[in-house]
Amino acid sequence: MVNSVFGSVGTSVFETMSRLAAEHGAVNLGQGFPEGIEAAEVIAAAERALRAGPHQYPPTLGLPALRQAVAAANKRFWGIEVDWQSEVLVTSGATEALADCFLGLLEPGDEVLVFQPAYDSYGVILRRAGAVPVPVRLEPPHWELPRQRILDSITPRTRAILLNTPMNPNGKVFTRDELEFLADLLERHDLVAICDEVYEHLTFDGREHLPLMALPQARGRCLRIGSAGKTFSVTGWKVGYVTSTAERLAPVARAHQYLTFATPPHLQSAVAFGLGLGDDYFGGLQATLQEHRDYLAAGLRDLGFTVLDGGGTYFLCVDISGLDPQGDDFAFCRRLVAESGVAAVPVSTFYAERDMRSLIRLCFAKRKPLLRDALDRLGAWAARRPVAAA
Numbered sequence: 001m002v003n004s005v006f007g008s009v010g011t012s013v014f015e016t017m018s019r020l021a022a023e024h025g026a027v028n029l030g031q032g033f034p035e036g037i038e039a040a041e042v043i044a045a046a047e048r049a050l051r052a053g054p055h056q057y058p059p060t061l062g063l064p065a066l067r068q069a070v071a072a073a074n075k076r077f078w079g080i081e082v083d084w085q086s087e088v089l090v091t092s093g094a095t096e097a098l099a100d101c102f103l104g105l106l107e108p109g110d111e112v113l114v115f116q117p118a119y120d121s122y123g124v125i126l127r128r129a130g131a132v133p134v135p136v137r138l139e140p141p142h143w144e145l146p147r148q149r150i151l152d153s154i155t156p157r158t159r160a161i162l163l164n165t166p167m168n169p170n171g172k173v174f175t176r177d178e179l180e181f182l183a184d185l186l187e188r189h190d191l192v193a194i195c196d197e198v199y200e201h202l203t204f205d206g207r208e209h210l211p212l213m214a215l216p217q218a219r220g221r222c223l224r225i226g227s228a229g230k231t232f233s234v235t236g237w238k239v240g241y242v243t244s245t246a247e248r249l250a251p252v253a254r255a256h257q258y259l260t261f262a263t264p265p266h267l268q269s270a271v272a273f274g275l276g277l278g279d280d281y282f283g284g285l286q287a288t289l290q291e292h293r294d295y296l297a298a299g300l301r302d303l304g305f306t307v308l309d310g311g312g313t314y315f316l317c318v319d320i321s322g323l324d325p326q327g328d329d330f331a332f333c334r335r336l337v338a339e340s341g342v343a344a345v346p347v348s349t350f351y352a353e354r355d356m357r358s359l360i361r362l363c364f365a366k367r368k369p370l371l372r373d374a375l376d377r378l379g380a381w382a383a384r385r386p387v388a389a390a
Contacts, residue, residue: 005128012120013349017333021343027374030333030343032168032314034365037288039232039274039281046237046270058265060257062090062241066268069275070226070241077200078214080224086246089253090268092260093238094198094227095121100259101194101223101242102129104251110159112194113150117350119168119196126162134158135352140317140359141308143172147181154185160192161185163212166199169350169361170317171310173207183218192248193218198227198240201282203312204290213243220245223252228271233285233365237267289314289365296364299375303382314365317347321358323385329357336360340381342374 017030061067064084071084082088091097098121106112108130114122116135126133134153138146161182165174186193193212200209213222223244229235242252274281297307297316306319324332329346337343347359364371 003128005124009124013330013345017337017343017345020334020337024337024341024343026337026341026343027370027377028343029362029364029366029371029374030345032363032365033235034233034314035370036367037233037285037365039234039277039285041277041281042232042234042270042274045273046266049266049269054265056265058262058268060262061253062088062263063265063268063272066090066241066272066275069272070243073275074224074243078211080211080214080219080243082243083246087243087249089242089249089256090263091240091242091256092263093229094196094225094240095125096238096256096260097225097240097242098122098194098196099125099129100252100255101225102126102131103259104253104255105192105194105223105248106131106159109157111155111157112160112162113153113158114162114352115164115167116352117167117169117347117356118162118352119164120349122162123352131159132157133162133352137351138170138172140170140319140356143167143170145174145178145181150185154189158189158191160194162194162196164196165212166197166203166209166312168199168313169315169345169347170308171313171315173203173209173311174212176210179210179212179215179218182212183215186218186221191221193222195222195224197224198230199313200226201231201285202289202314203286204293205311207311209312220248223248228267228274231285232271232274237271239263239267239271292364292366292368292371295368296362296371296375299371300362300378303375303379305378308359314363315361316364317359317361318344319358320360324358327357329360333360336381339384341377342381 021028067084067088070088071082074080074082111132114133116137123133213224228239300307308317310316333346344360348354
């Protein structure tokens, strides 16, 4: 006996490529976690909290200190006034937060607009919640919001829009004009927006993240999800948080109560400390990642790769259409890791139809020597390739 949703999906492409990277001794730029930029002061705060205790169940909504810190950060960074007691929920990671929102708010058959490319867990969790993900495709290289396509996708069964900004895997940062268009749709069609904003502090080139929830007309219709893992470069901690109105958050909190119930208290304490760090920390993280993005992008372009612009996140997309006559990004990534010793992720995995076959994703949130090693390997691989295949 097996559930039809989970029975129809295999091992994630991220795990697959990481296993191949290990097998071939490759530089793994496929899996999206940072290395060498972890927030040391936040880790030290976790150590202090672990020694001090307590070690029992914290409140299911989250430690008051962390909920207060999340509310304060909403005000400090985005100008959003939040009641920490009724409008903030702490979860065991942003993926759990998404599952809580889907399970707490949606009924079987409800439709949810999902902008693609989209993180692969969205569709799986939505379907397991009984909802119907409706893909709305954004096109490279500029990833503009397809407004007419969105309007055409709304039906009487549409209940929500799933918005990821900054967007994984393409680094798109939604503009104020695009967000105002979406805010108008929420009101006009009686929709909610589930906003995955885990990369909220990771934008580059002067781009500024703007939460949809910061727009007054959307304030009461948004559930905003953040991630300590991304903000403090500690993805293994799995600490997330949801901000919404008390009315909308209540059923989400009940879903959370029956899934993980609570998140380790010492990690919550450390994240509360971290959210209060000075602007030098947040600006420094942004500057470091932009430097690493530019380093990898310049190196790839020097080698002849076509690199798309990326305004945020940990990732760059590379156009392989001139390198892959077979038009199969997954097969290309498998060959690349074996032949060059560099692991990437095929972007087709972020599409429901798996038909965007010309892009691969590379993670630049790594130590510079590792990025240099990857570029050297790719350079040697490119030099060995037959001219006819280039």
